[in-house]
Amino acid sequence: MEKHLLLGEETIRSRVKELAEQISSDYADKEPIMIGVLNGVVFFFADLLKDLTIPAKIDFVRAASYGSGMTSSGTVTFTKDVEIPITGEDVILVEDIVDTGLTLKHIARRLEEKGPRSLKICALIDKQERRKEKVTIDYCGFRIEEGFLVGYGLDHDEEYRCLRDIYQLK
Numbered sequence: 001m002e003k004h005l006l007l008g009e010e011t012i013r014s015r016v017k018e019l020a021e022q023i024s025s026d027y028a029d030k031e032p033i034m035i036g037v038l039n040g041v042v043f044f045f046a047d048l049l050k051d052l053t054i055p056a057k058i059d060f061v062r063a064a065s066y067g068s069g070m071t072s073s074g075t076v077t078f079t080k081d082v083e084i085p086i087t088g089e090d091v092i093l094v095e096d097i098v099d100t101g102l103t104l105k106h107i108a109r110r111l112e113e114k115g116p117r118s119l120k121i122c123a124l125i126d127k128q129e130r131r132k133e134k135v136t137i138d139y140c141g142f143r144i145e146e147g148f149l150v151g152y153g154l155d156h157d158e159e160y161r162c163l164r165d166i167y168q169l170k
């Protein structure tokens with residue numbers, strides 16, 4: 001399989017900075033809880049949070065919808081829950097890629113049950129091609145039509161995760 005450069009490090013960094021500026025302005029007098037969806041989100045999450053100019057708390061959830069291949073299994077299992085209380089809090093769920101939308105919908109539903117004051121969604125990449133669940137992405141980094149992406153936290157069978165740029169695998 002070959003990898004083709006899609007989004008370079010500088011392009012990613014400047015867009016992440018813009019997202020952080022927008023979130024900082026929207027939550028100017030607040031202290032949101034940022035919840036990252038492990039594992040793919042780690043690089044994006046760290047960069048985004050470093051660029052915020054407001055205080056924020058962090059926590060993580062983990063859900064598995066993909067096996068080891070490049071297509072979604074369709075079933076979502078929740079393997080790690082949040083550890084800090086989110087009831088009555090402003091929560092921003094941060095995801096690497098939204099593909100079918102099944103994972104995000106599942107996690108958002110779980111978090112809603114805990115009664116946050118607000119719940120917004122931030123995703124680095126919105127991949128429309130195979131969307132099955134309608135999801136509203138409040139803060140979106142890039143819209144990509146299709147393809148399987150790796151790098152900047154995104155893996156294929158645990159490979160490519162630590163690359164600085166984002167590539168399309170073909």
Ligand code: 5GP
Nearest residue numbers: 065072098099100101102103148149154155
């Ligand atoms: P969904 O449930 O929206 O179909 O898939 C969400 C999860 O699948 C993402 O959090 C990500 O872990 C994985 N995923 C979806 N598309 C891609 C992709 O193009 N590349 C990689 N590496 N993972 C993806």
